[in-house]
Amino acid sequence: MAPTPAPTALWPAPHASGAVDATVHVPGSKSVTNRALVLAALASEPGWLRRPLRSRDTLLMADALRAMGIEIEEGVGPDGTGEAWRVLPAGLRGPATVDVGNAGTVMRFLPPVATLADGPVHFDGDPRSYERPLHGVIDALRALGARIDDDGRGALPLTVHGVGALDGGPVEVDASSSSQFVSALLLSGPRFNQGVEVRHTGSTLPSLPHIRMTVDMLRAVGAQVDTPESGGEPGVWRVTPGALLGRDLTVEPDLSNAQPFLAAALVTGGRVVVPDWPARTTQPGDRLREIFTEMGGSCRLTDYGLEFTGSGAVHGIDVDLGDVGELTPGIAAVAALADSPSTLRGVAHLRLHETDRLAALTKEINELGGDVTETADGLHIRPRPLHGGVFHTYEDHRMATAGAIIGLAVEGVRIENVATTAKTLPDFPDLWTAMLGAA
Template sequence: MTETPALHALWPAPLADGTVHATVTVPGSKSVTNRALVLAALAAEPGWVRRPLRSRDSQLMSDALRALGVGIEETASSSSGDGAGGEAWRVIPAALHGPATIDVGNAGTVMRFLPPVATLAAGDIRFDGDPRSYERPLGQVISALRTLGARIDDDGRGALPLTVQGGGALEGGVVEIDASNSSQFVSALLLSGPRFNQGVEVRHTGTTLPSMPHIRMTVEMLRAAGAQVDTPEAGGEPNVWRVAPSALLGRDVVVEPDLSNAQPFLAAALITGGTVTIPDWPRRTTQPGDELRRIFTEMGGSCELTDAGLVFTGSGKIHGIDVDLGEVGELTPGIAAVAALADSPSTLRGVAHLRLHETDRLAALTAEINGLGGEVTETADGLHIRPRPLHGGVFHTYDDHRMATAGAVIGLAVEGVQIENVATTAKTLPDFPKMWARMLSGAGA
């Protein structure tokens, strides 16, 4: 199990001394990288994952798959047919086996996507992780796998730690699941579904379903790997997804930049009235972060997709916003940080599920922004933010990468903000402090 340090150094968040003008190259998407690794591991032939995100979460995923017998060869550079260079990982599928112990850290994709994979392994696969991982919702995945024929020992907790008693195959079939707390519950079952004997039919029974773009991402990547997937959007039953049993293709996947991780850099342009360019921003994507173009434009900026990438420019003014973030909840911390500096109040809706993320993000944002002099009130499903003059102080991160970047955003406009444990950004954004400094220097990142 990975231990969390008891004491973290404070990082002085740099104050912007003028407008920001920079080009920032954002590392690859965690969501795409980890889905691509799982699908490549389950494929019938080797494949490539190019421009992957190298971060704590993706390292946990690759280490876990290696523990199950999958070969993952990392190369410094390679080239695919579309000219994509940079780092590349060759994934070589193998017969999955135990015994093995998998450290999930506090990575939702690892703790939810890999138990279904482990049912296909021969032998016992134990899952453990950071203390916070014990508190994160997993019971729906556990109960669903049992319904589909899996044997899982969790001592009745419905949570980590647990052991999957892999039998080398899983029968599969129809299962009901309440994914109101996380769309990852649905994605977890769909990703391994082609390898189940009967495939899988997932029927969501809850009243809400957050982060639908992530399910669309899963479906699109499954289809690209050769899977047959029926979805509600394609004329199927509402809240029902079906994956037929089939072999998966070994593919050559080029990972898009992580658009959600572009958020703090775009926020810097919005706050300072400057311009930030993000190269390789896709013109079509299933990533939730693409909504930043609309949201930050409504809050006072403007953007243009060019051959150089997304060019985002701030107007020097920040406006409040009333917005439902149910499908893009991961953007909430950064939007709340910007909203705390706006010229009018904001209401962020549809994100009650954030109370169950890396930390209780709604409580954390309320406590930390108010601790700097702000006025944030929790609502049943979000936050109401009334801007107030802010002052310096310690901004606690609760080992949550998006809390750390939110604090850095506020620090651009408020002198004396100190971020506790900025190193937690390594979860999805390695070298964030260096990237932040280079952006502010105008050198880019």
């Protein structure tokens, strides 16, 4: 196995000499793993988490919970097979220090947990984390009775002064910049004395599938949740106070991380199989089946997994990605290689992600000869013949995989800091080269 490139190295993105034909085992979902860790830590009894994703973001979450007194044992499942984590809930405690890295789930999901700790919990992270919006969680927790010191920034670094409990109750939050504000409050809501009623006040709400994932996972551990979809008031989610059950949960493959591999089949006119693709899921990445089919591929879901096949042609697309914004970099990369223009809409919130993804995609694709323009809420992409060059990643894992997709069809693309993919997709360079080696 080739060593992972150093962060400062330029990784020559492999160029596909023909159609790929490979089976790719995609690691577990970051979104599911980190929600499951939080719920298991707040449960009233131990739980198992099978096939968890081991990546920077999930290890940051596990280490943060350990810092607050939760025991997480790494080993095999209760039946003696497969990697698993056993989570032993305990009294949350401070003082503690949490490194969030640049993980949105850690910086947003854990301050509500910290209000339940007996003592102060200090949160800090990477320089970029200071620029990411956190005001929705901070303001909501203060309205619910928490004491938080952030020097008025509405951002990191900050300290939550936990007193072992939080009253909870109704609260308003503008989650226009991140649906994680809603999920963060819902996840800890069962442990608040009055539960929580979250009322979204903004004009838009991105990434609704992630809120549905949060609700489904809460219900799976015994929480009572009322939602707009279940006949509740529009824009309002209610969680009833109560004990959470310890569960034996198997983590689904991360469907968003399957994107570059499916894109490889589309771009090269080949075939990629992703085992264990779920027949039913709340993961936003499941929409890739629809989007990439419209862009020229075809897919078949079997008992084994998803089989995706490219036709040899890549078509442009006009699509609203508001619910699935994390897919935008990979779709933009494919669109830059299409036979007609594309318009990607509904993703203004991407300017506040790991980097300003709209500006970054525009700059990097254009520097390879592309023609991308930013719109108020997305991108317009006119395909042009591309050439090699350095593709900068801005410490953003999805920028790195977008560059790799372009490199399949364009010789001489070099990815700066491909190691940033370890945030959610460990060993990406090895998985990528193995896929091509199977062709």
